[in-house]
Amino acid sequence: xxxxxxxxxxxxxxxxxxxxxxxxxxxxVLPDDRADLMxxxxxxxxxxxxxxxxxxxxxxxxxxxxxxSYYVDMVSSASIDVVTRASPYSEQRTQYGFGVExxxxxxxxxxxFSNSKENDYNADTTSFSISQxxxxxxxxxxxxxxxxxDDVMRRGASSFREQVDRRxxxxxxxxxxxxxxxxxxxxxxxxxxxxxxxxYREVRYCVTSQCLDYxxxxxxxxxxxxxxxxxxxxxxxxxxxxxxxGDYRWYTxxxxxxxxxxxxxxxxxxxxxxxxxxxxxxxxxNSADFYSDLFPRQxxxxxxxxxxxxxxxxSHTVGFGVAxxxxxxxxxxxxxxxxxxxxxxxxxxxxxxxxxxxxxxxRPPGTEPLYQFDxxxxxxxxxxxx
Amino acid sequence: MSLSGKSGxxxxxxxxxxxxxxALAIDGAPPAPEFRLASRxxxxxxxxxxxxxxxxxxxxASWCGPCxxxxxxLDEMYRKYKPMxxxxxxxxxxxxxxxxxxxLGMQSVSFPILFDPDNRVSGSYGVSAMPTTxxxxxxxxxxxxxxxxxxxxxxxxxxxxxAMLREPS
Amino acid sequence: MNRSxxxxxxxxxxxxxxxxxxxxxxxxxxRENLADPIMAWDRDPVSSSYIQHVxxxxxxxxxxxxxxxxxCGCN
Numbered sequence: 001x002x003x004x005x006x007x008x009x010x011x012x013x014x015x016x017x018x019x020x021x022x023x024x025x026x027x028x029v030l031p032d033d034r035a036d037l038m039x040x041x042x043x044x045x046x047x048x049x050x051x052x053x054x055x056x057x058x059x060x061x062x063x064x065x066x067x068x069s070y071y072v073d074m075v076s077s078a079s080i081d082v083v084t085r086a087s088p089y090s091e092q093r094t095q096y097g098f099g100v101e102x103x104x105x106x107x108x109x110x111x112x113f114s115n116s117k118e119n120d121y122n123a124d125t126t127s128f129s130i131s132q133x134x135x136x137x138x139x140x141x142x143x144x145x146x147x148x149x150d151d152v153m154r155r156g157a158s159s160f161r162e163q164v165d166r167r168x169x170x171x172x173x174x175x176x177x178x179x180x181x182x183x184x185x186x187x188x189x190x191x192x193x194x195x196x197x198x199x200y201r202e203v204r205y206c207v208t209s210q211c212l213d214y215x216x217x218x219x220x221x222x223x224x225x226x227x228x229x230x231x232x233x234x235x236x237x238x239x240x241x242x243x244x245x246g247d248y249r250w251y252t253x254x255x256x257x258x259x260x261x262x263x264x265x266x267x268x269x270x271x272x273x274x275x276x277x278x279x280x281x282x283x284x285x286n287s288a289d290f291y292s293d294l295f296p297r298q299x300x301x302x303x304x305x306x307x308x309x310x311x312x313x314x315s316h317t318v319g320f321g322v323a324x325x326x327x328x329x330x331x332x333x334x335x336x337x338x339x340x341x342x343x344x345x346x347x348x349x350x351x352x353x354x355x356x357x358x359x360x361x362x363r364p365p366g367t368e369p370l371y372q373f374d375x376x377x378x379x380x381x382x383x384x385x386x
Numbered sequence: 387m388s389l390s391g392k393s394g395x396x397x398x399x400x401x402x403x404x405x406x407x408x409a410l411a412i413d414g415a416p417p418a419p420e421f422r423l424a425s426r427x428x429x430x431x432x433x434x435x436x437x438x439x440x441x442x443x444x445x446x447a448s449w450c451g452p453c454x455x456x457x458x459x460l461d462e463m464y465r466k467y468k469p470m471x472x473x474x475x476x477x478x479x480x481x482x483x484x485x486x487x488x489x490l491g492m493q494s495v496s497f498p499i500l501f502d503p504d505n506r507v508s509g510s511y512g513v514s515a516m517p518t519t520x521x522x523x524x525x526x527x528x529x530x531x532x533x534x535x536x537x538x539x540x541x542x543x544x545x546x547x548x549a550m551l552r553e554p555s
Numbered sequence: 556m557n558r559s560x561x562x563x564x565x566x567x568x569x570x571x572x573x574x575x576x577x578x579x580x581x582x583x584x585x586r587e588n589l590a591d592p593i594m595a596w597d598r599d600p601v602s603s604s605y606i607q608h609v610x611x612x613x614x615x616x617x618x619x620x621x622x623x624x625x626x627c628g629c630n
Contacts, residue, residue, distance in 0.1 A: 028630050036601040042609060055601045062536045062630075069601075119423060132622050136514065136579025140624025174596075175623025179585050182625045185595065188618035229619030233603040235596065237588040251616035267593045275593065309615055321608075332615050342602060349612065377609055379602050449590040452629045479584035508584045516583045516629045533628035 020216060021364045028140075030059045030103050036383045042345065044375020045222050046078040051092075053381075062216075065101040069114070076379030080308075084356045085202060085216070093118040099127075106133040122151040122201075125166075137176075144170040154199045162195030163339075180237040188229045190253075197221035203306040204356075205295040206365060213292060214365045220304050222290070243267040251285075257310065259285035277321035279344070284314040294366045308371065312351040319344035319377075336385040344377040402484060415527035417511040418443075421424040422474065423477065423500035426490070431475065433526070439473040439495040440547055445502075445513050447479050448489040452535040453517040457493055459540040463547070464497040469525070471550050477502050479513070484495055521546055524555035583628055590627030 041050040051074045057067035071094070078088035099112030105143055108131045116123040131142035148166035170188040177183050202216040203333055231249035238244060249261040265279035288310040290303035321342035349372035356368055389422040417507035418441075422432035433441065444460060446453035457476075472498040478486045481503050490499065502508055511520060521543075524531050532539065532547050556580050581589075588594060597603050 028628060029626070032451075036599065038601050038605070040605050053601055053605060061538070116595065133624070134629070135627035136581075138579050138581060139585065142621070142623045143619070153572070157615065164594075168618065168619060169620070172623050173620045176581050176586075176589060176628075179581055180588050182589060182594065182596075184624070186621050189620070190618050227617060231619035233596075235594060237591065239595055241591070243591075243593045249616070249619045251619065253615075255615075257615040259614070261616065269593055281610075283614055283616075288615070309613060313614075315614065317581070317610075319589075332581060340599065340602065342606075344606065346609075357585045377606065379605060381598065381599070445582060445584065447587065447590075448630045449587050450627050480587060505582070507583055508582070513582065513584055514579075516586070516627065518583075536630065 005207075028108075028137060030062060030065045030101060030108070031057065031277065031384050033058045036381055036384045037383030038379060041378040041380075042375060044377075045080060045348070045373040046083060048076045049073050055230055059101075063103055065103075067096040067099045067101075067112075070339070071097075078354065080373075081201060084209040086200075090275040091118055093121075101120055106137070120153040120155050122153075124149050131172075139176070140172075140174040142170075142172040144172070144275075146170075151193070151200060152217070160199065162199075164192055164194035164196060166192045168189065177234075182235050184231075184235075186190070186229070186231040187235075189226065190229075191224070191226045193224050195221075196223065196225055197305065198307065201307055203295055203304045204365070205298050205300060209297075211247055211294070211296070211365050215298070217298055217304070219306065220302070222255070222303055225253060227251060227257075241269060255310070256289035257285055257287070259283065273325045275323040275325075277319075277323075279317075279319050281317040281319075282314070283317075285312065287352055291352075293352050307352075308350055308353040311353040311354070313348060314351075315346055315348045317344055317346045321379075332382045333386050338383045340379070340381050340383065342379040346375040346377065348373055348375070354378045406425065409533070410531045412528045412531055415523070415529055418522040418526055418528045419507070421502075421507040421510070423502055423507060426499040426501070431498055432491075433522075435472045436475075437526050438524055439471045440467075440524055440550045442472070442474045442543070442547065443511070443520040444476045444521065445479055445508055445511070445518040445520075446476055446515070447516060448485040449480070450516045452488075453494070454489065456517055456535040457495055457535065459543075461495040461497065461543060462494075463540065467547055468552065469555075472551060474498075474549060475500055477507060479505055479508050479516075481505075489547065521550065523550045523552055571591055586626075586628050588628075594625060596623075596625060 035039040036055045039050070040053055042048065052070035053071045054067045055067065057065060059065035066201060073093040074090070076088070076090050082088060083369070093116060095114060097112060099110060101108055101110045110129045112127045115127050125146060125148040126143065127146040129142055129144035131140060133140050146168040148164070150164040150166070152162040152164060154160035162203065168188060168190045170186065173185045174300060175183045197219045201219050202214050203219055204214045207213045207215050225284040229249055229251045231247065233247040235243055235245040240367065243266070245265040247263040251257070251259045261281065261283045263281040265277065268276045288305060289302055291305045291307070291310045293306060293311070295301070295304060308328030315323055319342060321340065323338050323340040325336060325338045328334060353371050354368040355371040418433060420433050423428050425431045428535045444456070456461060458480065460476070461533070464472070476495070476497060478499060478501050480486050483501060511518070517535050519532040520528055521530035529550065592598060611617055
């Protein structure tokens, strides 16, 4: 039996926000024509995922723009979920997308579609957004709507086929506060309905009342979930030519998860060609109300989850990036090209998810060490403007 | 650099009206605010010195994409209509000349470039978009105001310039 | 319902753009720093959407990461 990724439950959701998100729209001027080719690599917690990500965008007559994207995750998984209940596996997820934008006066209209496919999960996402500059172009307001429809399948059970229906509504306001400061405010509400859990994952429960041993049963999730995210951010121009950004996001949902995200980022150009970036991000959440690492008995509640994504956890991320701008001789149509390398180190620690991997010494259920792991994330990409 | 008495009113008028439309015929043809600015070619250039010609004033900055995009079209217009009594001045609004000089090194133009580093002239003309192009007739009155630039706008400029060139000074 | 109230507020905000008589306190010719590419919220969309995907795959929270606006304010 193979366990599928926690990542794949997001394929859907991300397709909307991902490469073609309505956020690409900025009222007033359409973004420059560009092509990006990236190699992405993630290695952490026994999982290795890498692959390409490509995006091309082009505008016409400063009124219309189109974009197309291609993304692949090649997964090699021996994650803690997999290792404790199954055997390591490999799989691939492929995502295609395209979008169009139309600019008229100070309003940009955008529409996009993307499809993500892997052997047991398909996700189709359609998004729309309207963005407008107002109040002397100091304020930009964007409204967005996204609809996702996913098919959830199960390897080894061809009759299993469930759906997820997802709707995301968002408002984003960007405000120029001074010659050096820009502020942003976002609100997004995400509503999902359908089969929201991983069909392979199981929870564990105590077999006896003294809980000397445990056994597994399948997860059971509610069929709806609504989450709200509120975020504020600011970016400030430092006089010696550098930029400092701060972000905060608060998220809550109907599964009782509440989380805070803090991030600071610094950008420092050096000379004409080099740009350095550094950032630190802290994330903390409490667990979902139907989550438990160890249930007291079989069928203890209506809803049962042991997905570490829904556990009480926190993570720290530190990252650095270097971008170098160069001109390729003989390729006249490219105005500007950059090569970029970004490295992030992430550390996850869980307050109520335990590491059940065999250690040699037998531990009573519920006293195993709390799980934590580190991950390395690398992004290497070329961008060309034409 | 000096400002005429009516410049405040002209600024308010052009500024407020410009909020409405990208290209606007200015009712009442107010006199264009006078200015005298340092020129890139050396010395100074004043608006009153151009009286008798049709004058196009283009407010631009090197950091403004549409401004940079407009330059070749402006240069072509200047070369073609200069013998008929057309003057074009590009007023750079940046507080520091370095980036403008670097841009002009790569994209040279034949029309005069003036510098307005403290933005007094931009203020007197009520510049409310980048780029802003003002068309002044032979008698020194503002006739047309263009906010922003999209490829193809030069056709409108040319039609308005030709009409004004036919007028007596 | 919460959602329709939010949408109504947003549409009202859009409608207010018709009353744009507030004088901008940062003039268009003063936006040099804001137009600098380093002041863009999102310089490399492919890269930033990927790292958001990495976070969202491993955390319970979603959304709220969008950013528009800023820049040179041209046109």
